[in-house]
Amino acid sequence: MNQAATDRRTADRTAPYGLEPAGLDAAMRRALALAALGPAHGPNPRVGCVLLDPGGRTVAEGYHRGAGTPHAEAAALADARSRGVDPRGTTAVVTLEPCAHHGRTGPCADALIDAGVAAVHVAVADPNPVATGGADRLRTAGIPVTVGLLADEGEELLRTWLHAVRTGRPYVTLKLATSLDGRVAAADGTSRWITGAQARAHAHTVRAQVDAIAVGSGTALTDDPSLTARRADGGLFEHQPLRVVLGRRPVPDGARLRGPGGELLQLPGDDLDAALRALGDREVRHLLVEGGPTLATALLAADAVDELHAYVAPVLLGAGATAVGDLGVTTIGEAARFATDDVTRLGDDMLLAARRIEPVSAAAENEIENAPAPTAQHGRPGRHTEEEI
Numbered sequence: 001m002n003q004a005a006t007d008r009r010t011a012d013r014t015a016p017y018g019l020e021p022a023g024l025d026a027a028m029r030r031a032l033a034l035a036a037l038g039p040a041h042g043p044n045p046r047v048g049c050v051l052l053d054p055g056g057r058t059v060a061e062g063y064h065r066g067a068g069t070p071h072a073e074a075a076a077l078a079d080a081r082s083r084g085v086d087p088r089g090t091t092a093v094v095t096l097e098p099c100a101h102h103g104r105t106g107p108c109a110d111a112l113i114d115a116g117v118a119a120v121h122v123a124v125a126d127p128n129p130v131a132t133g134g135a136d137r138l139r140t141a142g143i144p145v146t147v148g149l150l151a152d153e154g155e156e157l158l159r160t161w162l163h164a165v166r167t168g169r170p171y172v173t174l175k176l177a178t179s180l181d182g183r184v185a186a187a188d189g190t191s192r193w194i195t196g197a198q199a200r201a202h203a204h205t206v207r208a209q210v211d212a213i214a215v216g217s218g219t220a221l222t223d224d225p226s227l228t229a230r231r232a233d234g235g236l237f238e239h240q241p242l243r244v245v246l247g248r249r250p251v252p253d254g255a256r257l258r259g260p261g262g263e264l265l266q267l268p269g270d271d272l273d274a275a276l277r278a279l280g281d282r283e284v285r286h287l288l289v290e291g292g293p294t295l296a297t298a299l300l301a302a303d304a305v306d307e308l309h310a311y312v313a314p315v316l317l318g319a320g321a322t323a324v325g326d327l328g329v330t331t332i333g334e335a336a337r338f339a340t341d342d343v344t345r346l347g348d349d350m351l352l353a354a355r356r357i358e359p360v361s362a363a364a365e366n367e368i369e370n371a372p373a374p375t376a377q378h379g380r381p382g383r384h385t386e387e388e389i
């Protein structure tokens with residue numbers, strides 16, 4: 001079961017109210033589980049909030065259910081009021097720094113100030129230039145704020161959103177569906193289906209969680225894909241990602257890509273940075289790229305892949321197109337390496353999910369070497385310590 005599903009089950013099972021005080025870490029874990037109930041797609045981050053009374057007991061909670069709905073803090077304050085609880089003097093435990101801007105809703109920092117909360121604990125500072133400043137606003141109002149409580153867990157939950165907001169480009173997941181010898185088609189070009197039904201069904205659940213799916217124009221013209229997110233019975237998921245074709249050759253009028261599903265967008269892909277920025281400007285936070293080999297190779301060569309989803313079937317082809325072409329790697333030390341995140345069996349096939357290995361700068365390496373040994377609670381030095389910002 002994936003982490004989001006586990007979090008959801010935990011959140012559903014736990015009766016939060018009236019619990020004995022379990023400490024701020026437990027409250028933040030609960031807030032993270034609540035945040036995971038929000039939609040993985042969409043322009044807004046997944047955020048959870050728990051309100052604790054002065055004795056440390058949970059008195060209210062809330063999470064953000066997607067763009068256009070109340071933010072987590074507002075949802076928690078509404079939950080308190082609906083239970084007849086006065087939020088005055090409570091401690092707010094929030095996974096992301098409360099916002100300081102007027103969007104579709106008012107600033108959450110102001111809502112917490114107006115409600116009279118006594119203190120605020122945050123996992124991750126908000127890097128969004130539009131919304132940041134909530135912690136300062138709270139402090140100016142005399143409310144103490146700490147940032148960095150379970151920061152790693154918060155960063156992990158928000159990784160696609162944080163990446164997109166920090167870089168202006170979507171988080172890119174590259175899907176490869178290959179034979180055991182890394183091929184995506186047989187010698188005659190036939191490729192349906194290398195992987196089995198379970199692997200394909202899984203890939204559709206991933207589609208339903210991303211903001212956009214992209215293929216190169218070669219795949220769009222050869223395979224005539226629909227790029228919709230479909231349930232096992234063939235019906236469409238409620239959320240349909242934006243469909244993106246990278247390349248200059250036009251998508252024909254009768255193509256499935258023009259049929260029911262998400263909006264279709266075509267971008268020239270020769271300047272990948274410009275294409276990714278254009279998607280970032282449209283608030284695409286998570287982009288799933290489904291090939292083909294030419295586009296996959298260009299993205300890998302440009303070091304633009306954040307996560308790999310390799311669906312591998314126990315099938316050997318011996319000839320035919322490979323998933324990835326020449327990356328300019330001439331010796332093993334130059335290999336494009338990823339760090340394994342998860343391995344899942346899907347029927348006869350396997351899904352290997354792996355993440356980009358962030359290059360460590362010389363300064364950071366030096367800092368890690370000279371830092372004190374990590375504590376059991378806070379893991380790697382430097383990033384995990386709870387800090388005042």
Ligand SMILES: NC(=O)c1ccc[n+]([C@@H]2O[C@H](COP(=O)([O-])OP(=O)(O)OC[C@H]3O[C@@H](n4cnc5c(N)ncnc54)[C@H](OP(=O)(O)O)[C@@H]3O)[C@@H](O)[C@H]2O)c1
Nearest residue numbers: 177184216218219246247248249269291292293294295298
């Ligand atoms: N098994 C699998 O998982 C899988 C998945 C996908 C595809 N496939 C197979 O792969 C084959 C198609 O692969 P393909 O490599 O020919 O097509 P592709 O990678 O889908 O598309 C290649 C085209 O993408 C455009 N493009 C956009 N950005 C680019 C960039 N930065 N660099 C280079 N090209 C860029 C170019 O089109 P323009 O010339 O129009 O600009 C290029 O010709 C099909 O047979 C399909 O069945 C298999």
